[in-house]
Amino acid sequence: MPVFKTSFNGYSVKFSPFYENQLAVATAQNFGILGNGRLHVLQLGPVITERAAFDTAEGVYDLCWSESHDSLIVAAVADGSLKIYDLSLPPASNPIRSLHEHARECHGVDFNTVRKDSFLSASWDDTVKLWTVDRPASVKTFKEHAYCVYSAAWNPRHADVFASASGDCTTRIWDVREPGSTMILPAHEFEILACDWNKYDDCIIATASVDKSIKVWDVRNYRVPVAVLNGHGYAVRKVKFSPHRGSVIASCSYDMTMCLWDYMVEDALIGR
Amino acid sequence: MEKAVERQRVLLQHLRPSFTSSSLEDIECSISASICSAGDSASYHRSSVFGDDVVIVAAYRTAQCKSKRGGFKDTYPDDLLAPVLRALIEKTNVNPSEVGDIVVGTVLAPGAQRASECRMAAFYAGFPETVPVRTVNRQCSSGLQAVADVAAAIRAGFYDIGIGAGLESMTINPMAWEGSVNPRVKTMAQAQDCLLPMGITSENVAHRFGVTRQEQDQAAVESHRKAAAATASGKFKDEIIPVKTKIVDPKTGDEKEVTISVDDGIRPNALLADLGKLKPVFKKDGSTTAGNSSQVSDGAGAVLLMKRSVAMQKGLPILGVFRSFAAVGVDPAIMGVGPAVAIPAAVKSAGLELGDIDLFEINEAFASQYVYCRKKLELDPEKINVNGGAMAIGHPLGATGARCVATLLHEMKRRGRDCRFGVVSMCIGTGMGAAAVFERGDSCDDLCNARKAETQNFLSKDAR
Numbered sequence: 201m202p203v204f205k206t207s208f209n210g211y212s213v214k215f216s217p218f219y220e221n222q223l224a225v226a227t228a229q230n231f232g233i234l235g236n237g238r239l240h241v242l243q244l245g246p247v248i249t250e251r252a253a254f255d256t257a258e259g260v261y262d263l264c265w266s267e268s269h270d271s272l273i274v275a276a277v278a279d280g281s282l283k284i285y286d287l288s289l290p291p292a293s294n295p296i297r298s299l300h301e302h303a304r305e306c307h308g309v310d311f312n313t314v315r316k317d318s319f320l321s322a323s324w325d326d327t328v329k330l331w332t333v334d335r336p337a338s339v340k341t342f343k344e345h346a347y348c349v350y351s352a353a354w355n356p357r358h359a360d361v362f363a364s365a366s367g368d369c370t371t372r373i374w375d376v377r378e379p380g381s382t383m384i385l386p387a388h389e390f391e392i393l394a395c396d397w398n399k400y401d402d403c404i405i406a407t408a409s410v411d412k413s414i415k416v417w418d419v420r421n422y423r424v425p426v427a428v429l430n431g432h433g434y435a436v437r438k439v440k441f442s443p444h445r446g447s448v449i450a451s452c453s454y455d456m457t458m459c460l461w462d463y464m465v466e467d468a469l470i471g472r
Numbered sequence: 473m474e475k476a477v478e479r480q481r482v483l484l485q486h487l488r489p490s491f492t493s494s495s496l497e498d499i500e501c502s503i504s505a506s507i508c509s510a511g512d513s514a515s516y517h518r519s520s521v522f523g524d525d526v527v528i529v530a531a532y533r534t535a536q537c538k539s540k541r542g543g544f545k546d547t548y549p550d551d552l553l554a555p556v557l558r559a560l561i562e563k564t565n566v567n568p569s570e571v572g573d574i575v576v577g578t579v580l581a582p583g584a585q586r587a588s589e590c591r592m593a594a595f596y597a598g599f600p601e602t603v604p605v606r607t608v609n610r611q612c613s614s615g616l617q618a619v620a621d622v623a624a625a626i627r628a629g630f631y632d633i634g635i636g637a638g639l640e641s642m643t644i645n646p647m648a649w650e651g652s653v654n655p656r657v658k659t660m661a662q663a664q665d666c667l668l669p670m671g672i673t674s675e676n677v678a679h680r681f682g683v684t685r686q687e688q689d690q691a692a693v694e695s696h697r698k699a700a701a702a703t704a705s706g707k708f709k710d711e712i713i714p715v716k717t718k719i720v721d722p723k724t725g726d727e728k729e730v731t732i733s734v735d736d737g738i739r740p741n742a743l744l745a746d747l748g749k750l751k752p753v754f755k756k757d758g759s760t761t762a763g764n765s766s767q768v769s770d771g772a773g774a775v776l777l778m779k780r781s782v783a784m785q786k787g788l789p790i791l792g793v794f795r796s797f798a799a800v801g802v803d804p805a806i807m808g809v810g811p812a813v814a815i816p817a818a819v820k821s822a823g824l825e826l827g828d829i830d831l832f833e834i835n836e837a838f839a840s841q842y843v844y845c846r847k848k849l850e851l852d853p854e855k856i857n858v859n860g861g862a863m864a865i866g867h868p869l870g871a872t873g874a875r876c877v878a879t880l881l882h883e884m885k886r887r888g889r890d891c892r893f894g895v896v897s898m899c900i901g902t903g904m905g906a907a908a909v910f911e912r913g914d915s916c917d918d919l920c921n922a923r924k925a926e927t928q929n930f931l932s933k934d935a936r
Contacts (some may be wrong), residue, residue, distance in 0.1 A: 391486065411487050454487060
């Protein structure tokens with residue numbers, strides 16, 4: 201199996217939405233606590249080759265590929281900035297944009313998959329911001345959370361709807377046309393570190409929490425979760441729905457494992 | 473620092489249910505600035521992924537043979553150089569037309585003739601006419617200077633791939649002065665000292681710095697012992713390219729086809745007592761003998777350098793990284809002290825301290841100067857010339873630098889993790905010294921052999 205070892209600790213990894221063999225990796229020195237960061241773009245094959253690497257002054261916590269241009273990547277950096285890299289340009293002219301509005305660490309970015317023109321950033325300054333690639337300043341700021349926002353995720357079907365996961369123990373659903381959140385989901389007793397929408401049912405959302413569990417919710421009836429997935433030994437850091445099967449979820453945790461779940465069946469843990 | 477403490481606090485919150493609140497408080501303040509274990513040298517945060525680093529992907533040499541009597545006594549100089557140049561290409565599969573320049577360090581031969589011979593050697597080695605060739609002469613460090621010149625040209629952006637080499641046939645070109653000496657030399661002591669035979673400068677070093685005959689002979693015995701051990705255990709097989717040539721029997725005149733792949737000057741059974749019987753050559757009551765001087769030899773070496781990004785693109789393993797080079801001048805009358813000045817200069821410009829260096833190749837022109845430099849710099853004898861030096865292996869002037877680079881890098885590769893930085897250095901006739909610092913190719917990320925810096929209380933430069 202080909203292996204590529206990054207020199208810093210990995211924080212996030214995403215496939216390109218355009219090329220099946222292209223991968224971007226966000227890394228940070230010293231587990232993101234102190235030091236530099238680097239964004240790698242890798243080409244998969246019999247051996248993994250590095251197409252490009254971009255250095256940053258502080259750790260890179262997350263990244264997302266542009267859905268409209270095959271060469272654009274947005275990186276969330278620990279100094280609070282968002283950096284946009286264009287792979288088609290030489291290293292000297294990158295990043296093509298450095299957006300510095302967040303007062304604290306940027307922890308998550310997500311590109312709109314429906315309208316493909318905008319992206320969200322979630323930051324430890326308790327806000328989520330909406331951006332477009334062509335504008336130098338944010339379009340809108342969503343400030344309601346009372347503690348760090350760790351991730352924001354666009355709804356896969358509605359171009360204006362997204363969810364945010366925060367350390368204030370709530371997940372909020374937003375419509376960018378509305379001034380405030382449209383729904384507050386007190387999903388866990390402890391901090392929520394990630395959320396993701398079901399790709400086949402636009403009302404189903406999964407949340408991952410410090411309480412070691414993943415909960416699946418139906419936003420039409422959010423009093424009780426659809427499913428509670430227990431099995432991780434420490435906080436669950438990230439959660440993602442499968443793009444191929446509606447009920448399959450992948451998660452990774454501070455317990456050093458990643459788990460595969462099927463929330464529809466009784467023995468939900470299908471792989472570790 | 474506050475930022476890092478705050479970040480650590482946020483991340484530790486994620487582990488909260490498994491901690492009781494009291495133990496969490498202990499942990500919250502557990503991060504503090506500490507002495508960086510890697511010291512604060514610039515090389516610390518120059519990590520492996522700097523694509524503009526100049527790296528060495530291959531370094532080979534011929535065997536080194538006694539001049540006039542050894543294996544290469546009937547070999548033309550171009551036939552010495554061509555096999556090592558060809559080996560660089562064959563072993564790495566680099567397209568020869570991509571090589572931007574071939575620089576050959578060579579000392580004794582007439583300049584233009586040797587330049588032509590080198591150009592011809594490049595053709596014999598299979599290089600196309602488009603690849604240029606030049607020579608460089610910095611006396612005994614010419615081979616190292618050639619490598620440094622190529623590294624500098626790559627860094628300057630003149631080309632991405634280059635070869636630094638060295639060549640000397642002391643059979644064909646013995647050390648000699650042609651023509652008359654300008655009488656003006658009498659008016660200036662330093663200029664006059666440039667004419668001193670090298671052996672006299674060795675006597676000067678021994679006399680001025682009190683290096684005894686006993687110490688010198690001991691160093692020679694050690695050199696032979698280590699070189700013999702290295703040969704016996706096959707260590708030189710990695711770096712020596714066998715050369716097919718002929719030997720003419722001096723009595724019968726018969727020609728014989730041979731393949732030379734072993735250094736023939738090494739005496740495994742050299743004894744202190746035997747060396748002690750040799751008469752001083754240069755001064756009646758002196759201490760420099762044929763036994764404790766470098767051998768007069770024939771040989772060649774070559775080093776393939778390129779930008780790290782190019783090496784990665786081609787998927788070539790990186791043998792070493794060229795970190796720094798320094799050439800300095802010293803008093804011509806004691807030219808042997810050159811390494812004692814050049815090594816600290818090169819190490820400093822690499823952003824390192826002498827203690828960071830794990831391996832040295834210091835040319836043993838004479839035992840006197842070698843012992844002096846070792847003592848002056850207070851180096852650990854276990855780290856110097858671990859596979860013997862010029863007293864055993866030989867000193868074909870122009871080739872020595874390239875030979876040392878090959879020997880050093882292959883030894884560093886064998887030693888692995890515990891050997892990160894190495895130095896090649898030599899003294900230079902007419903009073904100079906040169907030194908270069910190399911880093912082992914794949915050692916950049918793991919700071920395994922980092923020493924503790926005791927004096928400085930900061931984190932390293934890359935941490936804010």
